[in-house]
Each structure stands twice: as structure tokens, then as C-alpha cells.
Amino acid sequence: MMRHPIRVRWIVLLALAALLLAVTGALAQDAPDPNAAITWPPPVYLLSGAVEIRGSANVANMTNYFLEFRELNDNLEAEDTPPIPATLPRSTPVIDGVLGVWDTTLANDGVYELWLTVNISGGQSVRHRVSPLRVENNPPPFAVQPTATLSAPVVTQEPVAPSGTxxxxxxxxxxxxxxxxxxxxxxxxxxxxxxxxxxxxxxxxxxxxxxxxxxxxxxxxxxxxxxxxxxxxxxPRLQPPPIPATRTPTPVPTATTSADLVAGNVVLDPSNPTCQQTFTVGFDVANLGSAPTTVSGVVSLVDSRAADGSAQGTTIGGFPILQPGQTFRVNMPLTISTYYNEVHRITLTIDAGFSIPDRDRSNNTRTVEYTLQKGGCP
CATH class of the missing domain: 2.30.30.40 (SH3 Domains)
Structure with a gap:
């Protein structure tokens, strides 16, 4: 029987990752802060559809938290691309509950890492990573499907659920x-x-x-x-019907659009950000096309040290459906607590996940630099 090489490779990777888990107790992550951690799903898990991400985001002086994901290569290393937002920032603390829902249908099938970022007023962000996670919403058509067994019908009493559930x-x-x-x-x-x-x-x-x-x-x-x-x-634990046979998808012509999202002005408030003090990044997103955008979207922000490009902070913001000629300012709070008296570079990207049809993606990114003031930092 022939085995699909990609499928076999994933099984091998799962086995290796499971072995690492048995030795270290955790994969690709240090012991997390229990107040800023993802508890579900665990590493080496298969995901599909809309997935509830559970855990805690309850750090002192928390301003917000959000989830993001990034694809891994065959060596389970992160691709050289910015993470893609899975949820918008939320400010309500969560203790051992639902942090958000990751709609994996918006991602290609593959292996990913999932990040929780908790931003803190006057302090450095706390991050926790779960990796690897397998997303599979379109299983190969040759995957073995359960075979229905024909047998004589058996009359059974239908299970009764607890009253009032x-x-x-x-x-x-x-x-x-x-x-x-x-x-x-x-x-x-x-x-x-x-x-x-x-x-x-x-x-x-x-x-x-x-x-x-x-x-x-x-x-x-x-x-x-x-x-x-x-x-x-x-x-009652009920047996669902057999999984339907996978249909070969019909090629669909690539949709064309006349919407054109364009990165506009960037405004820092205050204009000279200070170490450990929250400031606001205002970013204008415009639709300069001749048709409205199809859905609302997300802006990704990465603050990096200009000297070496290392990330010092991240956040995201959202914008609504934009009509032709409409501009919307996305305001994102940010606190940076490292490398004061040095130049920082903020990179803003519209729709990093490519979920909005856009006529021209070459104008979706804007960068701005500033010098972080020392303030009260030691």
C-alpha cells in the first residue's frame, strides 16, 4: 500500500515531538507564567475549524492580550514572516477560561506555532508559545475513511439527556x-x-x-x-454517522476586486515615547479603490530595536469594512520597556493574513522610527 510522503513525514514529526514531550514535559516552551499561558490545545495536536483557545491572561497591570500564529517549516522552525493575528486585543482578564476562538479555516493546512501575548502597562509583555500544532481542514482524498458495517437493525432505547440541559x-x-x-x-x-x-x-x-x-x-x-x-x-455519549467521503474540490477562479487598501499616516501620542509608559500608535488605513472591502480587517504592529531588528513588542488593531475613498484611524496602545535611548522601528502591516481581497498589496506596510526616552527606567 502506498503512503503519501507528506502524511508520513507528519506522522514521523508527531512521533519525534511526542518523544521530546516525554523527556522534557513541554515542547518548545519554558515553564509559562500560570497567569499568562495557553492550556488548550496542547503541543502536538490536530486542529480544524473554529477552535477554542483556553488558558489564563490575568497579569497585574495588564492592558490587553491577543493570540497570533505562524507557520513552521519541515524542521519545526518558524518561517521568516511576521505572526498572523488570530484574535483582536481584549482587555478583560481571563482565569482558566476561553481566551478566544481561532478560526483555522483562514490558514492553510500545515504545522503552526500559537502565541499568547499579554501587554502590561509600565512593563515588558509576557508571551507564551504552544508548538507544534497541526491544522488540517482539507484532508487528502486518499485518507482512510471509516467503513460502514452492514448488520441487522437493532432496536434500542434512545439515550435520555439530563432534563433541562x-x-x-x-x-x-x-x-x-x-x-x-x-x-x-x-x-x-x-x-x-x-x-x-x-x-x-x-x-x-x-x-x-x-x-x-x-x-x-x-x-x-x-x-x-x-x-x-x-x-x-x-x-449520553452518542455515535455520529460515518464521515462523508471527501469530495475533490472544484477549482474556483480567483476573485478579482477593485478594493485597494493603502497604508497611510502614522501618529505617535505622545510623539516621544518613554520607557515603561503606554503610548498610542495611530495608523490611517484607507481604501483608495473603487469598491468596498468585503470584510473587516486587522493591522499587525511590531516594535523592533533598529540596531539588530529584534522584536521588543507586538500588538494588533482592527478596522471595519471600508467604502471607496474612506479612511479609518486604527489606534493601538503600546508599552515598550527595553533599549531606551536607542532608535526603535515600528512596522505596521494591513491584513498580514491575506484575508481581504486587495488589488495591490505593495502599499500595505508602513514603518516609522523613534527614540525611546529613558523616563523612570533603571
Whole structure:
């Protein structure tokens, strides 16, 4: 039987990474600050669809935190590219809860590292990395699929879920599917705050819930799109239907666009940033095309030491759908506490993840330099 070389390579990498975990107890990361750490998913894990990232972001004097990711090469080393934002900055502390949802469908299938960055007022950012993580939303068509076994029908009593256990749609629109992954077709899309009775939970460990739809049919909802109320400890473990055969995707012509995102003015407030003091980076994002952008977007900011290019701080900001000719100023708070009395370089990039169709990407980056004042730094 022939084996796909990429698939075999990933299996080998998993085995090597698992061996490293057994020896060191953690992969590619030092012991994290428990108040600024990702606890789920663990290293060497396979991800698909929308994934809840769990952990804690509860450091003293925290201004915000955010998640970002970056692709790794075959040697499990980071590519020489800036990280891509997975979430927008949030300022509400999280203790052993959901830090955010990473929509892995916006990334190519491959191996990644995931970063949590916690920015601190008057202090250096705290970062935690989980690596490697495998993203696979489009498995190879030759992947072995479960084979249905024909047998005589057996009449069984339907498991009964605990009375009062409900799932409430927690996003603007959520797909309910025929099985417990995004490989299954959608039955219906339900709006925010729709409440559904819970029948059970998948016995495959995916965390998906089987729910009862308003028309009486049963469907499956991902844990990342619902809020569960009631007792879940005694939910019946249900067997989802066989995974449907993977269809060969039909090539789709590359969409053309008349939107053109352009990097504009950069304003620092105050104009002479001081060590350990938060300042604001204002960045103008303009659409100079003849059509609106299709979705809202993200600006990535990296502060680096000009002498050697080493990163000293990162953050991100968001902007809405922009109409032709519209300009939006993205304001991002930033605190830098290293290398005072030296030149720093701020690099701002519009849509580093290439999620917005853009006519010309050569004008999406802007840099500005400043000298960090000593202030009260030792």
C-alpha cells in the first residue's frame, strides 16, 4: 500500500515531538507564567475549524492580550514572516477560561506555532508559545475513511439527556450539521440566542453536542458556537454517522476586486515615547479603490530595536469594512520597556493574513522610527 510522503513525514514529526514531550514535559516552551499561558490545545495536536483557545491572561497591570500564529517549516522552525493575528486585543482578564476562538479555516493546512501575548502597562509583555500544532481542514482524498458495517437493525432505547440541559447559540450565526465536524453538510444556520435542547455529546471526543432542532430533527453543534446550560456530566455519549467521503474540490477562479487598501499616516501620542509608559500608535488605513472591502480587517504592529531588528513588542488593531475613498484611524496602545535611548522601528502591516481581497498589496506596510526616552527606567 502506498503512503503519501507528506502524511508520513507528519506522522514521523508527531512521533519525534511526542518523544521530546516525554523527556522534557513541554515542547518548545519554558515553564509559562500560570497567569499568562495557553492550556488548550496542547503541543502536538490536530486542529480544524473554529477552535477554542483556553488558558489564563490575568497579569497585574495588564492592558490587553491577543493570540497570533505562524507557520513552521519541515524542521519545526518558524518561517521568516511576521505572526498572523488570530484574535483582536481584549482587555478583560481571563482565569482558566476561553481566551478566544481561532478560526483555522483562514490558514492553510500545515504545522503552526500559537502565541499568547499579554501587554502590561509600565512593563515588558509576557508571551507564551504552544508548538507544534497541526491544522488540517482539507484532508487528502486518499485518507482512510471509516467503513460502514452492514448488520441487522437493532432496536434500542434512545439515550435520555439530563432534563433541562440546553445549548444557546453564542455567535451571530451558527451552522448545525449532520455530524460532529465541519466535514459534514449543514442542516441549518441558526441566529444568536437560539436555544436548543441537548440530546447528547459525541463519543469521538470532539466535544460536539447533538441538539434537537425546532422542527424535531437532530443535528450537531460545535462547542465553540454554543453556550451550554445545565448538567453535562451525565450526557449520553452518542455515535455520529460515518464521515462523508471527501469530495475533490472544484477549482474556483480567483476573485478579482477593485478594493485597494493603502497604508497611510502614522501618529505617535505622545510623539516621544518613554520607557515603561503606554503610548498610542495611530495608523490611517484607507481604501483608495473603487469598491468596498468585503470584510473587516486587522493591522499587525511590531516594535523592533533598529540596531539588530529584534522584536521588543507586538500588538494588533482592527478596522471595519471600508467604502471607496474612506479612511479609518486604527489606534493601538503600546508599552515598550527595553533599549531606551536607542532608535526603535515600528512596522505596521494591513491584513498580514491575506484575508481581504486587495488589488495591490505593495502599499500595505508602513514603518516609522523613534527614540525611546529613558523616563523612570533603571
Amino acid at each position: 440546553t445549548a444557546t447559540i453564542a455567535v451571530a450565526s451558527a451552522n448545525v450539521r449532520t455530524g460532529d465536524s465541519t466535514d459534514y453538510p449543514t442542516i441549518i444556520a441558526l441566529p444568536l440566542n437560539t436555544e436548543l435542547p441537548v440530546i447528547g455529546i459525541s463519543n469521538r471526543g470532539t466535544g460536539w453536542y447533538q441538539v434537537r432542532l425546532p422542527d424535531g430533527r437532530a443535528g450537531w453543534a460545535a462547542p465553540s458556537v454554543v453556550r451550554i446550560s445545565g448538567d453535562t456530566s451525565s450526557l
